[in-house]
Amino acid sequence: MATAHARRAETAPILIEDAASALRPVPLVIDLDGTLLRTDLLLEGIIALLRRNPLMLLVMLLWLPRGRAFFKRRIAEGAVLDVATLPANAALLAHIETQKAAGQEIVLATAADELMALRALRRFPVFDRVVASDGVRNLKGETKAAQLRALYPQGFDYAGDAAADLPVWAAARRVIVVGASGPVLRAARRLDKPVDEFPAASRPRALLKALRLHQWAKNALVFVPLVLGGRAGDAQAWGSAGLAFLALGLVASASYLLNDLLDLSHDRAHWSKRERPLASGRLPIATGLAAIVLGLAGGLAVAAWAGAAVLTGVIAYLALTLTYSAWLKRVPMLDALTLGSLFSLRIAVGVAAVAVAWSPWLLTFSMFLFTSLSFAKRHTELRGAARRGQPGTIAGRGYEPADEPVVLAFGIASGLASVVIFILYLANEAFRHAALAAPLALWSFPLILVLFMGRVWLLAGRDALHDDPVAFAVRDRPSLVLAGVAGLAFAVAAFGLPPGLLPQGFGL
Template sequence: MATQRLQRSGMAPSPIPAAATLRAAPLVIDLDGTLLRTDLLLEGVIALLRRNPLMLLAMLLWLPRGRAFFKRRIAEGAGLDVATLPANEALLAHIEARKAAGQEIVLATAADELMALRALRRFPVFDRAVASDGVRNLKGAAKAAQLQALYPQGFDYAGDAAADLPVWAAARRVIVVGASPAVLRAARRLGKPVEEFPAASRPRALFKALRPHQWAKNALVFLPLVLGGRAGEAQAWGSAFMAFLALGLVASASYLLNDLLDLSHDRAHWSKRERPLASGRLSIATGLVALVVGFIGGLAVAACAGTAVLTGVLAYLTLTLTYSAWLKRVPMLDALTLGSLFTLRIAVGVAAVAVAWSPWLLTFSMFLFTSLSFAKRHTELRGAARRGQAGTIAGRGYQPADEAVVLAFGVAAGLSSVVIFMLYLANEAFHHAALAEPLALWSFPLILVLFMGRVWLLAGRDALHDDPVAFAIKDRASLALAGVAGLAFAAAAFGLPPGLVPQGFGP
């Protein structure tokens, strides 16, 4: 039996004598979603797939042999470090207080006993543990029966899910940890004393994980609409908006996938460990459902916008997945990939509104956003150096010593984008009949220099958010520059008011 194996391992003591257990009912704690703000089985599956995606085939062969067998194989292969997983600190403090008062503390989990052993090493507060053993899945009614046999005098139980209702029904006291409102109502209907440890807002955590502020990047799809002279056409705006929505849904789903693949690295990062999935405020199951919905929804909207838009969005998705799985760990190439993803947004906009391709515009975009990507890496390297970190940064291919090289490439790419835009103005914009007043675009190189200068100046002062886009949409100076740029584009598309155009200057 799982309990006997745990006791033989030395990680759990022998059963408590009956005379001692009569004095106070033990406090029994679930592990997944209760003491730990995550699910060990899903964590293990993700760890295995991140290491080798072909393990999915092996998992499909394990499943028919039962859930307990599946858990055992995942526990053996994943090598999951339980010590790094997010814990419910409020519940842990409560457990330690009950332990200090003399109450027996028991871990009862449906996770495999190999995982339970790792949990016992991290949390020495437990007196014993019961867990799944590769043959029997200790969940729901099976867990309730096991605990009733061990503690016929009664026990208190802390759990989090509907599967814990049979255990709460057999318990003396009910402790509900981070459960949904429906589970909490069902637990209260049992008519027993209920203690609650509420969870953080799930909708708020999901909203943050989707990174809606990053949708600002997708506004690039409207750029070809303006520069292509179709700003006055309602149909073109509708097509561009569908492309914007499709990219937004796919991008949000991609962020979730990236966070799931990066869980262990994010938890080792000074700021990324607070992300909803890494911190456990958003469950892995919810994240998986949301990313599937996002991918399907985004591709469906893209298909409605036309074959060209769907092709562009599929190219964006393919490059995003390749980045998440591999390219983000390749120095220099990672920044170029991010620059390419920005440029693909413009390409999708071109396809959506069916205007002529501009090599100048696409090249400009590539250099500008590669520079911003290097700014992000430069900030991460500065942070690592400040904390005295040596060696390769977790999840990246960079080392703190690479800071100077990243700075040089980033500033060079930013200034190159300004030069390319000026060449576009000189060689194409004034010959573009679709623009009402291309002269207005000459304000843009100055705006770019001011913005790029501010980004890199603050990066050098350690005052830049590790995501330049998140910084830009909150920074007043950057927002003011964006407003001026918007006015310039509007003037280029619709023309300047009479009397403001200099005579003899223009096309």
């Protein structure tokens, strides 16, 4: 229920025509985008059209000169949206239903196109009337205020969320502010009218979650070639690798946001992904788009600063990520292999950053290791779908519940293959690097890998693994302990043990 902040009672009396109208409450008018729905139908429609055919962007550019109302109508005609899964403001909807039961007329007044509004009406039959843009007139701001004054001269209550709603609130009897920003809320309060507030979740917090900063842990792979290539004592090499790490992190976070935008409809149909910031509406689509642009621009700029080779590697990473988001993630088996390849690309960027020799063994090892983790993610999704009795293909993916045994077999096989490849790397290449102080310490890695992969797949079989194994690993205490031991072994391999720590005559 709303938290009421009544500034003061009205000072001007409401004119009434007769005693019957005096007893009738004024209409409750509700905005749609960002108010009843925690999303923007125009942006949803644009994304739906671009997901179906990216070349529609050129057609949209031809629609824009004909006006915003025309543009909205064409988007509404072409976009296919599952209105039933769009995120709604449950608290506001409960308030609306209460007012409806009390006899108040409920009106939907939106700048969205009428076709979109009528689709929403089928989901929310509580409305008595719809007023919307019609392909000629864009019902927003002053235009909406004038229309509502003409329809309801006796007054109305209005629920909105944005600065464009300020003229409508100025014309309304009561102001209902839903999920607005601080400046908009303060401007609404200055209207000196009764104000009800429905606060929104923290957008900065939602943005941080959507950026998935914990996934930056994957980018630590750029430092692996630095250590194994014998440049662990080179401060300049660490600086170059650090720039590569930052560039990949910015580009990866922007890519996650873009993937979430393209996957909105599938995420909303998923049991856990529907709580993602963009899918749940806690992060506005416009904010997500701005973060994508800034992330890509910043990441590519940092990569260019790190050098042409790093920039080439980051662009290759971005291209493969976009291809995965647009197509490859829907191709069974190839999707997991692509994710594994993205990890190998991180190591390749690290090689380019610090200018050491390429290691085919190391690149192949990383691809198989992370392909196994990708299969673990798919295995978890398939187990979850089977547990919930979902038939058919998994939403947004090419897998069916019957594929679970095959995914399990390929996942475990890929994990064991990565261990074998790492052993071959130790036997054929690692000890040729004279710059490594104590290469024998690297022999602890096969055991660490077996323990880690065993834990991942054991928990996957128990349905105790999160959808994302990396997110699981950074929160799982045994996995963190194994990571600490691996880091210690890595440090010993690069720098050796302090003098005097081992008995004389004994060395690694």
